[in-house]
Structures are given as C-alpha cells and as structure tokens.
Amino acid sequence: MIAFIALLARNRLALVGGIVLVLVVLLALLTPLLPLADPDVTNTSNRFQPLFSEGALMGTDHLGRDLLSRLMWGTRLSLAVGFAAAIVAATIGAAVGIIAGYYGGRTDNIIMRGVDMLMAFPYILLALAIVAALGPGLLNALIAVAAVNVPFFARNIRGITVGIANKEFVDAARLAGLSDKQIILSEVLPNVVPVIVIAMSTTIGWMILETAGLSFLGLGSQPPQADLGSMLGEARSALITNPHTSIVPGMMILIIVMSINLLGDGVRDALDPRLKSGALSRPMAATRVDRAHQPPEAEGKGLLEVKALETQFHVKDRIYRAVGGVDLHVDKGECLGIIGESGSGKSVTALSIMGLVASPPGMITNGAAYFDGEDLIGMPYGRLRDMRGRTVSYIFQDPLATLHPLYRVGDQLIEAIQAHRRIDKVAGRDKAIDLLKAVRIPNAEKRISDYPHEMSGGMRQRVGIAMALANDPDIIIADEPTTALDVTVQAQVLTILDDLRRSRGLAIVFITHDFGVVAQLCDRVAVMYAGRVVEEGTTTTILDAPRHPYTARLMACVPELGGGKRRLEAIPGLPPVVDKLPEGCAFADRCDRVQEGCREGNITLDRVGGHGVRCLYPVGQDREFAE
Numbered sequence: 001m002i003a004f005i006a007l008l009a010r011n012r013l014a015l016v017g018g019i020v021l022v023l024v025v026l027l028a029l030l031t032p033l034l035p036l037a038d039p040d041v042t043n044t045s046n047r048f049q050p051l052f053s054e055g056a057l058m059g060t061d062h063l064g065r066d067l068l069s070r071l072m073w074g075t076r077l078s079l080a081v082g083f084a085a086a087i088v089a090a091t092i093g094a095a096v097g098i099i100a101g102y103y104g105g106r107t108d109n110i111i112m113r114g115v116d117m118l119m120a121f122p123y124i125l126l127a128l129a130i131v132a133a134l135g136p137g138l139l140n141a142l143i144a145v146a147a148v149n150v151p152f153f154a155r156n157i158r159g160i161t162v163g164i165a166n167k168e169f170v171d172a173a174r175l176a177g178l179s180d181k182q183i184i185l186s187e188v189l190p191n192v193v194p195v196i197v198i199a200m201s202t203t204i205g206w207m208i209l210e211t212a213g214l215s216f217l218g219l220g221s222q223p224p225q226a227d228l229g230s231m232l233g234e235a236r237s238a239l240i241t242n243p244h245t246s247i248v249p250g251m252m253i254l255i256i257v258m259s260i261n262l263l264g265d266g267v268r269d270a271l272d273p274r275l276k277s278g279a280l281s282r283p284m285a286a287t288r289v290d291r292a293h294q295p296p297e298a299e300g301k302g303l304l305e306v307k308a309l310e311t312q313f314h315v316k317d318r319i320y321r322a323v324g325g326v327d328l329h330v331d332k333g334e335c336l337g338i339i340g341e342s343g344s345g346k347s348v349t350a351l352s353i354m355g356l357v358a359s360p361p362g363m364i365t366n367g368a369a370y371f372d373g374e375d376l377i378g379m380p381y382g383r384l385r386d387m388r389g390r391t392v393s394y395i396f397q398d399p400l401a402t403l404h405p406l407y408r409v410g411d412q413l414i415e416a417i418q419a420h421r422r423i424d425k426v427a428g429r430d431k432a433i434d435l436l437k438a439v440r441i442p443n444a445e446k447r448i449s450d451y452p453h454e455m456s457g458g459m460r461q462r463v464g465i466a467m468a469l470a471n472d473p474d475i476i477i478a479d480e481p482t483t484a485l486d487v488t489v490q491a492q493v494l495t496i497l498d499d500l501r502r503s504r505g506l507a508i509v510f511i512t513h514d515f516g517v518v519a520q521l522c523d524r525v526a527v528m529y530a531g532r533v534v535e536e537g538t539t540t541t542i543l544d545a546p547r548h549p550y551t552a553r554l555m556a557c558v559p560e561l562g563g564g565k566r567r568l569e570a571i572p573g574l575p576p577v578v579d580k581l582p583e584g585c586a587f588a589d590r591c592d593r594v595q596e597g598c599r600e601g602n603i604t605l606d607r608v609g610g611h612g613v614r615c616l617y618p619v620g621q622d623r624e625f626a627e
C-alpha cells in the first residue's frame, strides 16, 4: 500500500489531482459542521449579490440564497451521488461481466446481446428514458446514471475474464475440485479487481458529469435542494447578467472532474504491473550508450570485432550486469558459436551489437563493436538503421513470434527487401521466391502466398532465415534458431545455414546451448558464463580438451549416442544473479576445483595459442571430467 502511494506520488499530476480531491471531499464531509447560512432560505430582497459581498462571500442567486452555502451542500450531494453511481455500476457490471466471461457459450451470448442493446442507445437518451419511467428525483437519476454505465463495466470485465477463465491456474483449481463459485471468488475476482478499480477511477468523473447533466435538465435533484447540476440549471437565465451564479458551480464541477481524472490516470498507471517494470514505456530506437571510458581500439581481427562489451539493465535501484566485458570476433565465411546456460548473457550480447537491447532498462556502458573498422556502438541512429538487416541480420528462436500472423510470408519477405531498397512488386516477388528457394522450401511459388500458421515450425524457421538473407547481409546472428525445432528439422536447418555461409561467404554468429550443434556447424566457440566469455578457441580444441571447469561440466551433461551407459552429471547450483556478481570467478560456487584465490580480483582470459581460458586452475589434458 505504501509502495503504491509512493508510486502514485511520483506522478506529479496525479499527486496534485489527489490532493485537490482530498481537500474537496474533506470540505464536503465537514459542510454540516461549518458555520454556513441555510442553503435553502430565500431572500428576494437580496438577489444577485456579487462575489465578496458582505455576509455572502460568493454572492447570492436569483432567489437571494447564499451561493457559498449552496455550493458546499451541492458539492456534497454531487460527490455522493457520483460515487454511489460508480460503485453500483461497477458492482453490477463486474458481476455481469464475470458471469458472462466465465460461463461463456450461451450464457455469454444472451447476457452480452442484452448489454449490446443497452449500448446501442445514446447514453443520455437512455438515462432520460429511465428517469422518465421512474419519475424525476435524485435517487432515480442515480439509478439511471448507474444503469447506463453498467454495459461499459460489463464489457471490460467480460473481456478480462474470458482471458483468465482459460488459464492453467483456473484449470488447476477445477482439478482440485473447487466449485464454480469458489473459482470465481478465489481465482478470477482477484485478477479483475485491479481492472475494476482502474475502470472506476477513470469513470467517476464522467458519472458526476452525467448526474449533473440530469439535474441541469431538472430531472435530478428537486428544488430547493441544491446539487451542482441544478445550480447551473437555475443560473442559466442569468448567465449574461450575473455570470458568477453559473461560474461558481461550473468551476466546482471542473475542479472535481479534473482532479478525479488526473488521479484516475495515476491510479491506472500505478496499478498496472506492466507499467511498473517500464515494459510499456516505449523503448528508444537504439540502445542507450553511456560509455565511461574511451572504448578499446580495433585490432583488425575479423569482419566483426566486439571489444570489452558491457551491457547493463538499470531497473529501479538495481543494476543487472548482463554482459560484463565480452570480446569476440568473427571472420568472413566463419561460424562462431556462443554457448552457455540460459541467462548467461548470450542474447543480450548479440542484441547489443546492433543496438537492439530495449532502453530503458538496457544500457551499453562500455566497449565497442567494430564492423569493418567502424564502431557500431554509439553510431548515429540513421546510419545504424541503414546497416540493420543489410550488413548484420538476425534470426530468432521462435519464428512464429517473428512472423506477422496476418500477412502472407511473401509479403513479409518483400517488405524486408523494401526496407533497404526500392523494388517493384514483380521484381520483389521474384526475389522472394529466390530467397525461399535458397532456404530449400519446396514449391516456393505456391508457398509464397501462405500465411505463417499454414507452415510447419521448420518451414517457418526457413522463412526466418530467408528474411535474414533478404538484403545479402555480411553477418547473420542466429539466436538459438533451432531450439524450438525437433532434431531432424534442426539438422536440415543447420545444413542450410552451413551451405549458405560457404556459398555466400557469410559470417555466422550462432548462439546455442547445444554442443552437438556447435560440433556440426561452428569453426570456433566462445563459452559464456554470467555475462563473460570464460573459454574461447577452435571447436576441435575445445570439444577435445575443454580447459575451463565450466565447459568441461557442460559437456559432461551431454548424452552421447552409442557411447554406452554413463552418468550424466548435472552442474549443481544455479548461475549467479547478475545484479549481485561475486568477486573473482563467477563459477567458483559451483566448481569442484575451486581453490583459494578463485574468489578474489579480476580473473583474466589467458591465451595459449588460439585457446583462451578464464580460470586460475584450468583442467589439464588428463580429461578427468570427460571420462
């Protein structure tokens, strides 16, 4: 609760709205105790006193009644009716929505068609009709305003409930033998309450206006009782001659509705958990770069050379060091594998190169990525955008998530081409067919007009590769492109990639957690752990003789076909959380070779020939772990 208020208070406008509203509500509550004139006593000899006259701070109205007193009592009444209407509408609407959404089918159909019918009337006409049927009066106005707002709540809540009713935790509750009533109360309701509160906080202002509207028309509060709407209505005839009689209640309505709306927006922002994480804030076009030092110079190694790359996530007061100084390079026609457990920073490394890490919360705090001698990090956005997809392109793990479900794959390929050059429809189509052929999609002329859901996972991933090839890039970064595929399809996709790099001289950075894939495709491997490269070298040396205990243990986890029975050694423990990285070697806690000194200082990557290892006591040639 305190956290919620603190979050709310960070939104200045919401804070102002909240304070004003509290003041108004306090005044309304205290009205009976204040030394005010009777709001209903007329004194026609004292009509239309101006503002600040003696005995009547805000003057008097057309019957000589004290405006200040009427304003206070009127505000009290308007607020009470508005809040009451909102609570009634929210309760009934939510109940209707939950029942419709939870039971679905025919129940849903009947209820929602009824709601649709209510929504088909202009709301004010509907309210008028209800008041006409019930007779004028404040209570009837309240009922009318609540009734016309029920459909709004019902629709909103039904939508949310439909989503929740099919979730696994509801199935689990059902399996546990809970009744529908219990499930609605314990599983569904807690999930929709924030939505109800949000919907209420943004509609109370509206309901106060609607009630005022009915009173203005003479259908709400009846004379002599004052509410803000009837005060406006009575002052209408004197609008020109004595404007203050209209301005006083008008200003009050404005203040109340404004403050409720500002506060309501703030409540909505603070309650929505997605907003708390900053996930809904629009990320910048390229990752923020804030380098503390001058990045290291390029050494001219390879086509792409990553030097001392550091990428962090700043979430509230925590700093996650997802990538903590990574050096990599890859040459034309070469395939570099990056391997490591989930969470070791492989994806963030790959995304940082082209500035694709979402900012906020991501930030590149050090290092450089030289493509052909030019630093990609901190490059002007226009230039970076021009290079994205044209020099460096990406293939991601889940092709269904990267392909747009509503467009044919051919159109998506053509779009990818058009991002970088002008090409007419016919030429684009031909090029798209060529691309599909290049990734060995049979019957490409026909498949080009398929939608993504009409293709199998393997086919979709081929389209993903075709898209990455669309602009003849120099480097493809493939982030676990085969993890979602079964092994036979994986083998086909790997063969396609391998052929492409040989025929087109492509450089490939291949991210995986699978040593089998590395052995099949990669020339060199970098093993990552907790955001750093812990071992690096050619595939054969590393597969034959891993030197870092982590690599050795990773390999011991891989079952070997035809290798006979052997115990698979899982690595005990979990990778460290990257906001609290230990001193020294991050693997020390899980390592069985750990010795004194492993937990101190910065352990560097030592190279012998082309084989680098970040370990003080590396595994020797004895292969004690591989056996």
Ligand code: ADP
Pocket: 313, 315, 320, 321, 322, 340, 341, 342, 343, 344, 345, 346, 347, 348, 349, 361, 578
């Ligand atoms: P993987 O090696 O599995 O691809 P990632 O590169 O995706 O791992 O993630 C590396 C680390 O960065 C993880 O520990 C993860 O917790 C952290 N991380 C990734 N994205 C965010 C984020 N938006 N906010 C905070 N931490 C993040």
Ligand code: MG
Pocket: 346, 347, 348, 479
């Ligand atoms: Mg990843």
